Amino acid sequence: MSWFIRKEKGINTPTEMKREAPDGLWYQCPNCKKITPTREHKQNAFTCPHCNYHEKVGSDVYFNLLFDDNEFIELDENLVSGDPLGFVDTKAYPDRIKSTMKKTGLKDAVRTGHGKMNGLDLVIACMDFSFIGGSMGSVVGEKIARAISYSLEKKIPFLMISKSGGARMMEAGFSLMQMAKTSARLAQLSEAKVPYISLLTDPTTGGVTASYAMLGDFNISEPEALIGFAGPRVIRETIGKDLPKGFQSAEFVLEHGFLDFIVDRKDLKDKLTSLLNMLK
């Protein structure tokens, strides 16, 4: 019966190969499992036409989506990380940075730029989750702080798009200092009455939530984004209670008064434009 019963082990198809549609042609939604042509998915701002699942996307997609004709001046694009602590985990930190740069084509976990959105000047800082989990180290903090100063100097509204696991472990205290630095700079922006809009996308957690992501004149979010400070397991263990349903989803956070509104990515440009027009 060896032709009928699989005797040998290790010839199973790995799960990820089973589920993956051929690259480039089709997109399979991880939420509803339905298939969409990649082109249609892209035209739909990388949201699922069946269930509206918002795929995680990087700064290139947001810049393309928001800046008119994808034209913008990138700010501080060559800032790269040092290794202040000589940090080594499974790899030395400088090696991790180097290999991540190669893999992602990015220099760090945030890109900043100045361009026009429906004709309105706008500075955007957008995080990239693909770069060490969108973690906030000194480069991320410094680039955001400089982008805020740029906004302040030119009196241009500032949009922060967050997507981050929190502070970058490999820079420890240096990462945490970025929270104070960016927050202080945002206070100056607020004093000068230059609008600051913070868009939280899936996921926004840790030190990023605890600093610039929640300091907007408007804090807005994409649907169903995970928003929180500590993870649910840590909280459950700390308070010794079960957590309510939908805890840490954008909808839950909105209901509890921490967000102003939730915006579909397809409507993002229009909504931001009317918001900025109102604030002029």
Ligand SMILES: [Zn+2]
């Ligand atoms: Zn779907």
